[in-house]
Amino acid sequence: MVGATVFSAAIVAAAQVVFATPVARPGYSLKDSHNVPRGWTKVARAPADHVLDLQIGLKQSNFDELEKQLYEVSDPASAKYGQHLSADEVEELVKPTKETSDLVHQWLGDHGIVPESYSAARDWITVSLPIGEIEKLLGTEYHVFEHKDGSKVARAPEWSLPNHLHAHIDTIQPTNSFFRARKQASQAFVDTGIFSDPSLKSLKQYPTNSDIGAVCNTSSVTPQCFETLYKTKGYKLRATSKNKVAFTNYLGEHPIRTDGELFLEKFRPEAVSVARTFPQLTLADGPGDEPLSGSESKEANLDFQAIAGINPKTPIISYSTGGSPPFIPSKSTPDNSNEPYLVWVNWLLAQKSIPQVISTSYADDEQTVPVSYARRVCQQFAQVGARGTSLLFASGDSGVGSYGDCVSNDGNNTDKFLPEFPPSCPYVTAVGATKNFEPEVVAYRPAFVGPDGVAHGNYTSGGGFSNIFDIPKYQKKEVTSYVKNLGGEYDGWYNKKGRAYPDIASQGLYFAYFWNGTEGVISGTSASTPLTSGILGLVNDALLASGKPSLGFLNPWLYSVGYKGLNDIIEGSAVGCGVDGFPAVKGWDPVTGLGTPDFPKLVKLAGGKL
DSSP: OOOOOOOOHHHHHHHTTOBOOOOOOTTEEEEEEOOOOTTEEEEEEOBTTOEEEEEEEEOOSOHHHHHHHHHHHHOTTSTTTTOOOOHHHHHHHHSOOHHHHHHHHHHHHHTTOOOOEEOTTSOEEEEEEEHHHHHHHHTOOOEEEEETTSOEEEEOSEEEEEGGGTTTEEEEESSSOOOOOEEOSEEEEEETTOOOOTTHHHHOOOOSSHHHHTTOOTTSBOHHHHHHHTTOTTOOOOOTTTOOEEEEEOTTOOOOHHHHHHHHHHHOGGGHHHHHHSOEEEETTOOOSOOOOSSTTHHHHHHHHHHHHHOSSSOEEEEEEOSSSSOOOOSSSOBOOSOHHHHHHHHHHTSSSOOSEEEEOEEEEGGGSOHHHHHHHHHHHHHHHHTTOEEEEEOOSBTTSOTTOOBOSSSSOOBOOOOEETTTSTTSEEEEEEEOSTTOEEOEEOOEEOTTSOEEOOEEOOOEEEEEEEOOGGGHHHHHHHHHHHTTTTTTTSOTTEEEEOOEEEEOSSEEEEETTEEEEEESHHHHHHHHHHHHHHHHHHHHHTTOOOOOSOHHHHHHTGGGGEEOOOSOBOOBTTBOOSBOOSSOBTTTBTOEEOHHHHHHHHTOOO
16 A cells, blocks of 8 residues: 556657657766665656656755754753743754755755755755756756555656755755655454454453453453553543544545444444544645445544554644645646655644644655655754644555565665665654553464455564664663674674664554444554543543643653653564564664653653542
8 A cells, every 4th residue: 555656658659759759968967866775676767857856955054953952842851841942943953054944045056947846944845847957957857766566756766966065955855765655554454253364262351450451352452442441441631621632644545424423333432522623734735525436444443443542632634635646747837746745844833822732653764765865854843843733654564575576775675674665764652562461462364365365464563773863862771782682683684783673562463443334354553553642632632631731742741750650561573574573672672672662651750630
């Protein structure tokens, strides 16, 4: 269920005869290059008249200071803890210098290019240009590349800039990024009572704890189970006017209100009206309240229902961002084929008030993203965290990597585990998945073929070590200790000095949910992530009701204090790449992080009152 801009056969044919001729530019040199990832094949030259929305990332003036202040307001040992920055304060720290802005605008003006729009801090410029003009501007060539799933994009694996601009522009896209937002949910939807996964017979367990046993079984895990397991049951909200929880949608996804009503009628009948009234905001021509037209919106339904099931009374917001895909490119309509996180996060940063928790259940292999671009998108996430928002991303559903795909993208095809981005960004909180109840263990479901003949691959809570970002200070002790205790196992398969994830976990196997008017189950870290977001929304409610600020960027607090309010997971491993993968152990591990929530303990540790 991955996505990219779809080129029609006519456009591909045109590309074979309409060649843009790049012009060698004096004073230019290579700015960035990125190997074409596995699974992509060059098809033809891109048509010169095809229009792209080009996003230019200008050097931020003082990101180091922003990062310093992010950690100060997020570290409970700091005197500035909880003193989150305003939108204006963040923009002041990252806006480009006058020199950078003037030089880039002069360069664009020399080519007769007028910017279409700017980000709030003016650190991103968007221009709409035909590919032929972009090729001249960047001294490159665009080709149409086809993925093994049939989708196509126009990309340039390397591009250049005038030498004097190298220090003033970090990245420009779409050029060499093949990153695509992939849903982190197992699409194993099944009708009520028709469980096609043969492992369910062994998984159907009823806990001996009477409270948990009364509401939990592994074949269909409900909100009543979650609230009992994580001890949120009976909490009375007191700060709903000050608090919000949001989730993002991509790839044409949007939550279906009628399905949300059915879910709440069964599990939260007192909150049915929430499904009818929660705002669905659309960005970049994203979908809104359209009726279901195909197999889409399983992910979006899951995200809404997972949050509303555990925390229906805190206001919920849905963001649906268009772009890539679905999009049919044409000469007159710009191709918005960037990965959509940048479009969404730049829009978010332009708002003066933003939700306290935002859940995202999409990611892709880190090695599909150029380093320069990954760093800049990650820096946008840091701005959100500095403003007091917890950004949660699903850690992935393939353990250490999908079997058969675990090789490097450096041209040497070296055996490698495959970390994912954005969960590998050090400024977000990555969420892994668990299953069972006494005790909870790593979420894992072996591959199987359903009665309809459809094959379902292994599903395992994802985790790993970034090849782009270094270990952040907040987790250095835990990660260093874990690597040491591995005793050399998997040496060479991962970066021992990389940012490691996930940071936290919660249930992620066989969630009860509704889609297309029918109750079924669905699995994935994209279930764990909105569930965890809903629970953290309750923690924020307790904090705000006590006159304290929201949690904000979670990780420094989690690793120094918050871990005491988590249930440690010590059984299972991040199965993937044909091996068992990283094991869960006592303390932090790169498959369930620091553990699953114990709500009352988290509230107490954060300084709130129940």
